[in-house]
Amino acid sequence: MTKVLVLYFSKRGNTQKMARLMARGVESIDGCEAMLRTVESDLPDAEKPNDVVVCEQDMIDCDAILLGSPSYFGNMASPLKRFIDSTGNLWFSGAMEGKPAGVFATASSLHGGQETTLINMMIPLLHFGMVIVGLPYSEKSLLYTQSGGSPYGATHWAEMESNRSIDHNEKQLCLAQGKRIAEFAKKLRTT
Incomplete structure (x- = not known):
């Protein structure tokens, strides 16, 4: 099984909704399984995670990664960055080299830094030696x-109160990126 x-x-739940769509896209491919994971948060007013909290072994065990975050001033959220920053031994050991990776993001405003957030999330993945796969x-x-x-x-514009639903095009891009x-x-796993 490819993981x-x-x-x-x-x-606020918007990035989680995107992650679930990505997982559906992944699992639409025979022999592929999505491992849905989140990170612990110390941010005020963050919703409690209801998915499994990631561990380093999940990174080692996967064949690919999709990394998602809300945009905070054009960067990934600090809880996700904190986890990535704790995985230096994966970089040192080369455990992630050659695995495909993609990124996705949400933001409160239409021009809220989604693309810079995506690019900034790619940087540690490139340092790991991963292969970036876009849309x-x-x-x-x-x-x-x-x-x-x-x-x-894929990105999603959630509006200021984070109450805008994922629209048809955003949904299609999430499913396509997961697939x-x-x-x-x-x-890559079979070669």
Whole structure:
């Protein structure tokens, strides 16, 4: 079974909803399993996680990773960054090298730093030696989205009160990204 770690932090539940869509995309590929994981938070007013909290072994055991976060000033949320910063021995050992990786994000405003958050999340994955997999423009929702999505990864515009639902194009991009990373992981695992 090809395992894709869908690792996220969600303060208001929007990034979690995206993670669940990513997991559905992953599991639409025969022989692929999504490992849905989150991180502990010390941020005020963050919702309690109801998914399993990630451990370093999950990173080792996966064949690919999808990393998701709300955008905080164009960067990933500190709870997710804190976990990534604690995995230096994975970098040192090369445990993540060659595995495909993708990123996804949410933000409160339409121009709230989603793309810089995606790029900033790619940096530690590149340091791990992972292979970044984006979304190609053959995904037609990239051409028609008026809210979230980019070739760097799926995004969602949640609005200021975090009450805007994931729209059709955003949903399609999440499903497509999960499917795409699973296909890459499966191909790399069999070579």
